[in-house]
Amino acid sequence: MHEIFKKRSLAPGYTFFVIKSPRIAKKIEPGQFVIVRVHEKGERIPMTISDFDREKGTLNMVVSQVGKTSRLLASLEPGERILNMLGPLGIPSDIESFGNVVTICRQGTAGALYSIIKALKKAGNRVTCIMGAKSRDYLVLENEIGAVVDELIIATDDGSRGVKGYAVSALREYLKKNQVDYILTIGSSKMMKTVGKIGKKYGIKTKASLGAIMLDGTGMCGACRVTVKGNTRFACMDGPEFDADEVNFNELIRRQSFFKEEERLAMELFEEGI
Amino acid sequence: MNRERRIPRKELPPEERVKNFDEVAIGYMKEEAIEEAKRCLQCREPRCMKGCPVGINIPKFIRAVKEEDFVRAIKIIKENNFLPSVTGRVCPQENQCEGSCLLGKKFEPVAIGALERFVADWARDNNIIEKPEVKVSNGKKVAIVGSGPSGLTCGAYLANLGYSVKIFETLHKAGGVLAYGIPSFRLPDSVVEAEVEYVKSLGVEIEIDVLIGRIFDLKELFQNGYGAIFLGTGAGLPRFPDVPGENLNGIYSANEFLFRVNLMKAHLFPEYDTPIKIGRKVVVIGAGNVTMDSARVARRLGRDVTVVYRRTEVEMPARKEEVEHGKQEGLEFRFLVSPVAFYGDEQGNVKIMRCIKMKLGEPDASGRRRPEPVEGSEFDMNVDTVIIAIGQSPNRLIPMSTRDLQITRRGTIVVDEHEKTSIEGVFAGGDATTGQATVIAAMGSGKRAAESIHRYLSSK
Numbered sequence: 001m002h003e004i005f006k007k008r009s010l011a012p013g014y015t016f017f018v019i020k021s022p023r024i025a026k027k028i029e030p031g032q033f034v035i036v037r038v039h040e041k042g043e044r045i046p047m048t049i050s051d052f053d054r055e056k057g058t059l060n061m062v063v064s065q066v067g068k069t070s071r072l073l074a075s076l077e078p079g080e081r082i083l084n085m086l087g088p089l090g091i092p093s094d095i096e097s098f099g100n101v102v103t104i105c106r107q108g109t110a111g112a113l114y115s116i117i118k119a120l121k122k123a124g125n126r127v128t129c130i131m132g133a134k135s136r137d138y139l140v141l142e143n144e145i146g147a148v149v150d151e152l153i154i155a156t157d158d159g160s161r162g163v164k165g166y167a168v169s170a171l172r173e174y175l176k177k178n179q180v181d182y183i184l185t186i187g188s189s190k191m192m193k194t195v196g197k198i199g200k201k202y203g204i205k206t207k208a209s210l211g212a213i214m215l216d217g218t219g220m221c222g223a224c225r226v227t228v229k230g231n232t233r234f235a236c237m238d239g240p241e242f243d244a245d246e247v248n249f250n251e252l253i254r255r256q257s258f259f260k261e262e263e264r265l266a267m268e269l270f271e272e273g274i
Numbered sequence: 275m276n277r278e279r280r281i282p283r284k285e286l287p288p289e290e291r292v293k294n295f296d297e298v299a300i301g302y303m304k305e306e307a308i309e310e311a312k313r314c315l316q317c318r319e320p321r322c323m324k325g326c327p328v329g330i331n332i333p334k335f336i337r338a339v340k341e342e343d344f345v346r347a348i349k350i351i352k353e354n355n356f357l358p359s360v361t362g363r364v365c366p367q368e369n370q371c372e373g374s375c376l377l378g379k380k381f382e383p384v385a386i387g388a389l390e391r392f393v394a395d396w397a398r399d400n401n402i403i404e405k406p407e408v409k410v411s412n413g414k415k416v417a418i419v420g421s422g423p424s425g426l427t428c429g430a431y432l433a434n435l436g437y438s439v440k441i442f443e444t445l446h447k448a449g450g451v452l453a454y455g456i457p458s459f460r461l462p463d464s465v466v467e468a469e470v471e472y473v474k475s476l477g478v479e480i481e482i483d484v485l486i487g488r489i490f491d492l493k494e495l496f497q498n499g500y501g502a503i504f505l506g507t508g509a510g511l512p513r514f515p516d517v518p519g520e521n522l523n524g525i526y527s528a529n530e531f532l533f534r535v536n537l538m539k540a541h542l543f544p545e546y547d548t549p550i551k552i553g554r555k556v557v558v559i560g561a562g563n564v565t566m567d568s569a570r571v572a573r574r575l576g577r578d579v580t581v582v583y584r585r586t587e588v589e590m591p592a593r594k595e596e597v598e599h600g601k602q603e604g605l606e607f608r609f610l611v612s613p614v615a616f617y618g619d620e621q622g623n624v625k626i627m628r629c630i631k632m633k634l635g636e637p638d639a640s641g642r643r644r645p646e647p648v649e650g651s652e653f654d655m656n657v658d659t660v661i662i663a664i665g666q667s668p669n670r671l672i673p674m675s676t677r678d679l680q681i682t683r684r685g686t687i688v689v690d691e692h693e694k695t696s697i698e699g700v701f702a703g704g705d706a707t708t709g710q711a712t713v714i715a716a717m718g719s720g721k722r723a724a725e726s727i728h729r730y731l732s733s734k
């Protein structure tokens with residue numbers, strides 16, 4: 001189980017996997033995630049599934065190499081197995097007929113959006129995707145997403161593709177000219193916080209998929225807790241999507257950085273080959 | 275032989291044990307066990323057995339110890355208890371077998387727990403694996419959800435009766451609380467692993483990384499040919515006090531803290547990848563076994579640890595022994611105090627715990643006097659890390675994904691005295707039905723459920 005079937009590099013630091021995992025593939029819905037562990041002394045980390053094929057029994061995953069565990073994960077080769085994989089976890093994304101939908105992401109988080117976009121399209125929505133990246137070299141799944149959405153807007157920091165600037169600026173521009181019924185954002189907490197504010201300003205229902213720190217992924221530890229509308233919620237069980245303007249993003253950003261020093265140390269030792 | 279006093283159990287000295295996670299209580303040597311066994315009165319109507327939730331024939335196994343026939347002793351124990359090296363260590367014997375021991379009326383009761391542990395450890399050390407006679411396979415399948423003591427026990431019994439049993443466990447390691455909750459200085463990993471292996475050796479299959487309610491729901495389990503289902507999903511959801519600031523950095527649930535250390539070995543970071551961060555001043559809120567375990571783990575990570583409880587020492591539900599051990603290891607206690615808010619620094623790290631003093635009022639439903647806040651008595655405590663151990667609720671995924679499964683307002687699964695739930699063919703036990711209780715109570719219900727499942731499937 002959980003054998004790497006295919007692998008390719010999408011951009012510097014982003015790896016795409018197709019994983020044989022028939023049981024999870026049979027049950028997973030867009031927006032859900034898995035928890036993986038890659039070696040006997042390894043940690044448990046959440047990974048969003050970018051797509052699945054129930055017939056072939058496969059899951060697609062975009063791995064952003066941000067820390068030791070994701071680096072180790074990305075180093076697996078076809079034929080190798082992921083030691084532990086638990087899922088599907090979390091509540092599936094809301095798939096309804098909203099009308100005009102805007103999805104907004106940056107670099108690797110496009111992976112997490114892919115199957116949701118497909119489902120939103122299937123439900124009859126007009127879907128726009130605003131994709132941000134440092135430069136055109138860092139665009140992830142540009143063609144794949146481009147092939148399913150009605151409109152793809154690219155914003156790069158250096159202007160090497162699409163408009164120059166951040167994805168949120170592109171969103172602001174877009175909203176000036178278009179009527180939108182639903183916004184879904186997956187990205188850094190900082191970006192999602194801004195998107196939530198913009199959505200609120202226009203009175204558009206806006207959801208954000210939160211990247212909280214997780215351990216078990218089943219509600220047993222509370223590491224993933226977030227404050228939503230003043231109440232403590234568990235991102236793994238009650239989320240990962242919440243109404244963006246109700247999330248206390250400042251708290252989430254602080255919680256996400258709690259183990260920053262440890263993560264850096266682990267990465268340094270890993271790079272030194274220790 | 276000394277009838278009055280039991281053979282003392284040796285312990286690692288506190289100065290030494292706070293530096294490591296080695297087991298605190300050292301088991302009896304052979305000679306000590308035999309001496310202690312001689313103290314047993316061999317009552318004709320043994321009261322100790324009535325105090326044992328799984329009904330071990332205690333006088334009989336103690337007699338075998340006295341006669342130095344440890345093989346016979348382990349056989350007798352295993353007739354009713356599949357996990358004796360666990361229960362010998364963590365059972366609250368003082369309220370159960372030892373609490374009912376006749377000798378204990380006048381003198382110290384027989385050290386039944388220590389004897390049980392001795393026999394179980396002896397058997398393990400000598401590779402004596404006593405297996406009950408397994409009936410031939412009857413071709414019927416039973417699914418068990420959760421690999422804690424209730425699931426392991428239920429599975430072991432059913433396997434012995436000839437059922438083909440599969441346990442599904444969501445975590446990457448089997449054992450439930452035994453694996454992720456109880457620290458190794460009370461229950462070494464090797465003991466849990468050996469007991470799990472033993473259950474597997476009886477023919478029970480354990481599949482990890484399977485979340486029931488997601489991969490399969492109960493209906494699908496039936497469709498997959500399982501004739502009956504046992505839910506031993508435990509009470510693993512941490513409760514939070516619902517006060518301002520509870521999500522600041524440095525505030526952990528006891529489950530998160532223990533999970534990081536016990537299961538993920540975060541105290542060995544960076545050799546292990548999971549980190550843990552604790553500051554100099556640690557406060558643990560609560561008063562149960564989980565509180566004491568968290569506090570003692572924190573102490574072993576070398577910090578100043580204070581246990582804060584809203585009632586007094588008398589009302590503490592933790593085992594006396596654990597409280598004593600904690601005190602020896604240098605834990606501080608603040609009684610009649612409850613947190614009302616947490617405040618942090620600019621990075622969002624908790625720094626101050628605002629508390630209110632409490633006084634005890636009239637007894638509540640639990641029979642303990644109810645703590646009431648003393649108006650205007652707020653004060654601040656400096657803290658760097660807070661561990662919240664104020665209780666756990668039952669896991670809710672299965673009730674959420676199973677219509678018709680009756681649960682109480684507290685979230686526990688409703689069962690009758692035969693551990694039957696509101697759905698035909700579905701049984702439940704352990705903490706999932708009682709709320710957090712004990713290992714032995716979970717095992718007792720696992721055993722009852724196995725009997726009940728056997729009756730159910732035999733009549734079908």
Ligand SMILES: Cc1cc2nc3c(=O)[nH]c(=O)nc-3n(C[C@H](O)[C@H](O)[C@H](O)COP(=O)(O)OP(=O)(O)OC[C@H]3O[C@@H](n4cnc5c(N)ncnc54)[C@H](O)[C@@H]3O)c2cc1C
Nearest residue numbers: 420422423424444450451455486508704705711712713716
């Ligand atoms: C820190 C701590 C210390 C304790 N100390 C003591 C002690 O000293 N003495 C004592 O007698 N008792 C003690 N207890 C209580 C005791 O551990 C529990 O009462 C006992 O473990 C309950 O057993 P169980 O089988 O009901 O559930 P658990 O041991 O909780 O096991 C339940 C298992 O089910 C799994 N599960 C849950 N939902 C699903 C699902 N949907 N699909 C698949 N798997 C699932 C969980 O991951 C878990 O592994 C302690 C508890 C804790 C937390």
Ligand code: FES
Nearest residue numbers: 217219221222236
């Ligand atoms: S990850 Fe443990 S409760 Fe959500």
